[in-house]
Amino acid sequence: MSASEASAAIHAGQLTSEALVSACLERIAQRESEVRAWAWIDPEHALMQARACDSEQPRSRLHGIPVGIKDVIDTFDMPTGYGSPIYDGHRPVADAACVSQIRELGGVILGKTVSTEFATRHPNKTRNPHRLSQTPGGSSSGSAAAVADFMAPLALGTQTSSSVIRPAAYCGVCGYKPTFGLINRAGLKFLSESLDTIGILSRTVEDAAMLASELSGIAVSTPVDSRQKPPRIGLCRTPFWAHADSAVQDSLLTVAGLLEKAGAQISELNLPSEFSRMNEVQIALSAYEFYRALSHERTRHAGQISVSLTRRIAAGGKVTRAGYEAAQAATRDAQHWIARAFERFDLIIAPSAPAEAPDMSSTGEPTFGLMWTLLQLPCMTLPCGVGAAGLPLGVQVVAAHGADTALFDRAVWVERVLSVAGGK
Amino acid sequence: MSASEASAAIHAGQLTSEALVSACLERIAQRESEVRAWAWIDPEHALMQARACDSEQPRSRLHGIPVGIKDVIDTFDMPTGYGSPIYDGHRPVADAACVSQIRELGGVILGKTVSTEFATRHPNKTRNPHRLSQTPGGSSSGSAAAVADFMAPLALGTQTSSSVIRPAAYCGVCGYKPTFGLINRAGLKFLSESLDTIGILSRTVEDAAMLASELSGIAVSTPVDSRQKPPRIGLCRTPFWAHADSAVQDSLLTVAGLLEKAGAQISELNLPSEFSRMNEVQIALSAYEFYRALSHERTRHAGQISVSLTRRIAAGGKVTRAGYEAAQAATRDAQHWIARAFERFDLIIAPSAPAEAPDMSSTGEPTFGLMWTLLQLPCMTLPCGVGAAGLPLGVQVVAAHGADTALFDRAVWVERVLSVAGGK
Numbered sequence: 001m002s003a004s005e006a007s008a009a010i011h012a013g014q015l016t017s018e019a020l021v022s023a024c025l026e027r028i029a030q031r032e033s034e035v036r037a038w039a040w041i042d043p044e045h046a047l048m049q050a051r052a053c054d055s056e057q058p059r060s061r062l063h064g065i066p067v068g069i070k071d072v073i074d075t076f077d078m079p080t081g082y083g084s085p086i087y088d089g090h091r092p093v094a095d096a097a098c099v100s101q102i103r104e105l106g107g108v109i110l111g112k113t114v115s116t117e118f119a120t121r122h123p124n125k126t127r128n129p130h131r132l133s134q135t136p137g138g139s140s141s142g143s144a145a146a147v148a149d150f151m152a153p154l155a156l157g158t159q160t161s162s163s164v165i166r167p168a169a170y171c172g173v174c175g176y177k178p179t180f181g182l183i184n185r186a187g188l189k190f191l192s193e194s195l196d197t198i199g200i201l202s203r204t205v206e207d208a209a210m211l212a213s214e215l216s217g218i219a220v221s222t223p224v225d226s227r228q229k230p231p232r233i234g235l236c237r238t239p240f241w242a243h244a245d246s247a248v249q250d251s252l253l254t255v256a257g258l259l260e261k262a263g264a265q266i267s268e269l270n271l272p273s274e275f276s277r278m279n280e281v282q283i284a285l286s287a288y289e290f291y292r293a294l295s296h297e298r299t300r301h302a303g304q305i306s307v308s309l310t311r312r313i314a315a316g317g318k319v320t321r322a323g324y325e326a327a328q329a330a331t332r333d334a335q336h337w338i339a340r341a342f343e344r345f346d347l348i349i350a351p352s353a354p355a356e357a358p359d360m361s362s363t364g365e366p367t368f369g370l371m372w373t374l375l376q377l378p379c380m381t382l383p384c385g386v387g388a389a390g391l392p393l394g395v396q397v398v399a400a401h402g403a404d405t406a407l408f409d410r411a412v413w414v415e416r417v418l419s420v421a422g423g424k
Numbered sequence: 425m426s427a428s429e430a431s432a433a434i435h436a437g438q439l440t441s442e443a444l445v446s447a448c449l450e451r452i453a454q455r456e457s458e459v460r461a462w463a464w465i466d467p468e469h470a471l472m473q474a475r476a477c478d479s480e481q482p483r484s485r486l487h488g489i490p491v492g493i494k495d496v497i498d499t500f501d502m503p504t505g506y507g508s509p510i511y512d513g514h515r516p517v518a519d520a521a522c523v524s525q526i527r528e529l530g531g532v533i534l535g536k537t538v539s540t541e542f543a544t545r546h547p548n549k550t551r552n553p554h555r556l557s558q559t560p561g562g563s564s565s566g567s568a569a570a571v572a573d574f575m576a577p578l579a580l581g582t583q584t585s586s587s588v589i590r591p592a593a594y595c596g597v598c599g600y601k602p603t604f605g606l607i608n609r610a611g612l613k614f615l616s617e618s619l620d621t622i623g624i625l626s627r628t629v630e631d632a633a634m635l636a637s638e639l640s641g642i643a644v645s646t647p648v649d650s651r652q653k654p655p656r657i658g659l660c661r662t663p664f665w666a667h668a669d670s671a672v673q674d675s676l677l678t679v680a681g682l683l684e685k686a687g688a689q690i691s692e693l694n695l696p697s698e699f700s701r702m703n704e705v706q707i708a709l710s711a712y713e714f715y716r717a718l719s720h721e722r723t724r725h726a727g728q729i730s731v732s733l734t735r736r737i738a739a740g741g742k743v744t745r746a747g748y749e750a751a752q753a754a755t756r757d758a759q760h761w762i763a764r765a766f767e768r769f770d771l772i773i774a775p776s777a778p779a780e781a782p783d784m785s786s787t788g789e790p791t792f793g794l795m796w797t798l799l800q801l802p803c804m805t806l807p808c809g810v811g812a813a814g815l816p817l818g819v820q821v822v823a824a825h826g827a828d829t830a831l832f833d834r835a836v837w838v839e840r841v842l843s844v845a846g847g848k
Contacts, residue, residue, distance in 0.1 A: 187614075321643070
């Protein structure tokens with residue numbers, strides 16, 4: 001059952017939050033020892049919240065709906081470990097803004113989902129529910145796995161590079177990274193403050209739209225309007241096309257064909273040559289910032305930082321201010337270019353990840369997330385079939401800066417086209 | 425002794441950090457019962473840090489220099505109360521990035537300076553060292569008062585509206601609000617994430633430049649170059665000129681005259697009519713954000729929030745997403761306009777505050793800070809004489825986005841012209 005369906009049933013008096021939360025907890029009890037999606041969960045604490053919801057009138061569409069919270073987002077009543085042994089058992093003094101807002105809206109904070117180390121790439125314990133030998137992706141590993149495995153209908157994640165899009169694609173669910181800044185970040189453990197974006201993992205576009213709208217106040221059609229005229233779509237292979245394996249390449253072209261058949265105007269969007277540097281620009285910009293953001297940890301707890309993160313932090317320390325400002329300038333130029341491109345397109349489609357989920361030794365490559373995050377654009381990955389190994393693939397849909405409402409409307413249309421095609 | 429002078433003496437082996445910190449502590453012991461600049465200070469803890477500095481080679485120009493930290497910025501070894509009774513005695517788990525960086529550079533974290541409630545306008549206990557019946561301004565009340573009263577050569581503050589510029593002007597010191605984002609904000613208690621900016625209180629331009637450069641890596645001349653050719657200056661009365669009293673108006677015009685006499689090209693910069701809305705735009709944008717950022721406090725600790733802040737939070741809850749996005753759009757337009765204006769000017773001069781410091785019932789009006797903060801421009805207030813009541817006045821100098829290095833160079837020149845004029 002999707003969050004939106006559950007919400008309608010709760011509002012109609014046909015479902016209690018307690019029953020819904022119990023169903024999630026049962027699934028977790030069955031599967032958690034294998035999937036390892038949760039950094040912290042206490043069934044009784046979750047049920048207590050659910051019963052409190054059931055005792056009052058619904059406050060919003062989120063009322064009674066359980067939400068998993070990535071463990072880099074503070075909760076006052078649950079430990080928050082930031083994916084690092086340094087903060088094992090840490091109890092924040094207050095909820096992050098988004099957590100507090102979910103409670104205010106009547107949502108149930110189900111538990112904390114596993115994050116990689118400070119939301120970077122170093123893997124944590126979570127496994128891909130579709131095949132336990134493979135990574136769920138990262139850094140929002142637990143959020144993606146929990147939603148994919150029906151442990152929760154909704155979860156919050158965060159993205160600095162590709163940390164919502166990649167795990168969602170690997171786990172076969174929807175991942176939504178809003179326009180930079182849409183969901184308030186007070187109480188988030190910062191990695192790179194000019195990129196870090198709180199996002200949403202869900203099983204349907206409508207569910208992500210519901211949570212995003214409740215948190216930020218953006219308008220969404222309820223239910224999201226799918227009767228609009230088919231969109232003008234830019235098929236964007238990106239400068240990193242060669243990094244995608246043939247299944248991913250075929251899948252994107254197949255999706256483009258299906259959307260065209262359904263009425264969309266498809267044309268290729270070729271990015272200018274400067275865009276081939278955008279992944280490097282993102283890496284320089286974020287590294288400069290996380291060298292600073294993690295000053296306390298790197299100076300006082302260096303021994304508890306992974307080797308791979310230690311190396312990335314050291315690289316960040318070598319990015320000069322001039323290098324950082326050059327990265328900012330290149331970003332601004334690219335943002336202007338892409339804003340003009342969106343005069344010709346309602347939506348861009350692009351790969352979500354270079355391949356299916358690799359094994360547990362990494363969380364996969366962020367290749368297809370870096371640029372869109374740097375450009376601050378709203379984007380979403382939708383599941384679209386499987387690759388050669390039988391694991392999920394995703395297609396990424398990207399809209400203009402600030403056009404999150406339009407993104408949802410268009411993504412619902414894409415979701416429907418893919419679902420009809422998948423059903424054939 | 426300025427921080428730069430102390431730094432030179434420490435590097436030359438003519439001064440120990442222990443002696444410098446002891447002098448600050450003596451001044452604090454004499455004056456703190458009247459000025460009330462400190463939320464937390466432990467002399468022995470400060471001296472211990474100073475002795476550790478003295479036992480090693482200087483790590484940077486900040487080595488051994490004591491810095492006061494506004495109490496909305498996390499410190500792992502000192503309580504951090506965010507200016508609110510809700511967080512009385514709260515101990516953060518980690519240092520904010522900027523605090524950790526100062527320690528890494530060899531600086532001494534002297535103690536926590538008083539902030540107003542969550543860095544908003546509601547007054548706290550600090551008094552203006554120039555006249556104890558008057559406010560030091562806010563929200564960086566303790567930082568401004570401590571630096572003005574020679575309790576510390578440097579202190580960190582934060583600005584969302586006018587929280588560095590206003591208290592610095594009222595207390596007769598330099599206040600520097602960098603280009604948005606220059607000093608990393610990880611570990612800052614957020615109020616309005618798209619405006620909150622960490623800034624510096626100091627007694628000289630050079631001192632602020634030294635700390636800013638060490639934290640961010642921006643280039644500054646060492647010592648800052650004052651032999652450059654005199655700047656092209658835009659005299660900007662701003663749309664809020666009528667809010668300035670006659671002493672402030674006269675003072676700005678007098679400064680313009682002095683700078684012109686010293687060789688600057690002065691011309692009036694008249695802002696287009698849309699700029700008269702900029703203060704309202706700042707208020708809408710920040711209110712939308714702090715309604716969200718303070719979700720935990722307003723939902724769980726409403727009884728411990730002041731009446732005036734409760735009213736502002738409620739107003740923030742009424743700002744719609746559409747209103748917020750309109751404020752963002754108006755801001756972008758104004759940023760583009762001002763960027764073009766800076767093709768004609770090296771520097772803008774404008775009032776820092778509408779009048780001298782009022783009494784302790786408020787922290788004064790943020791009128792002349794809101795717009796520049798919204799535009800994300802680097803700005804600095806420099807002391808320039810006294811008003812009718814004999815209390816300090818300031819002049820605000822503003823540079824183009826990202827031109828912090830140029831701001832320092834120009835501000836040193838202005839500081840010198842004013843100092844020569846003041847000496848006559």
